[in-house]
Amino acid sequence: KQEVTQIPAALSVPEGENLVLNCSFTDSAIYNLQWFRQDPGKGLTSLLLIQSSQREQTSGRLNASLDKSSGRSTLYIAASQPGDSATYLCAVLSSARQLTFGSGTQLTVLP
């Protein structure tokens, strides 16, 4: 059974800092890995998707990497801003065609 873990559970940083969010998964047989952003009480916004054959994806200030063999992914946020404050969720798509999510990292960027 696929399990996804995200560390840390919460993170508070001053504006302008670069930061890294971590995600690990137990079964390397995945189709892809997605990083999502969730604002309080809202749905999920897809940030980046890395297919199993890829190593990383970049979008603006965000960079996500994938090491399938070790079951790890990182989301790097450069020059953080208060508007980046949200919960960040990592999810893997397994052979059962279902996404398995971590519990998320709650990020607060202080002005």
Next chain:
Amino acid sequence: ETGVTQSPTHLIKTRGQQVTLRCSSQSGHNTVSWYQQALGQGPQFIFQYYREEENGRGNFPPRFSGLQFPNYSSELNVNALELDDSALYLCASSLEGVTSGKDEQFFGPGTRLTVL
């Protein structure tokens, strides 16, 4: 391109009642997945519908059931509501059966269900 929509936005029910939640998939998508997100947790997979058939199910009891219609929209039905069913219910659509696809799931805004 129309995104994933869900209705209603919020819903309050009492224990024992039944509820129906609705989802319209993104234009061009043929698959709908439903997820339950309890407060402070990541979403949990309930089930997926592809071409009007259930195509996978998570660890949820039979009182959670669904439908997919010919236009690929979907309903989630929950019978005999329990207090623990209070959660955000998320619908995601995707395009399955295309081997060159990215297999990306796009989420709707969710329905907040409160069971009293």
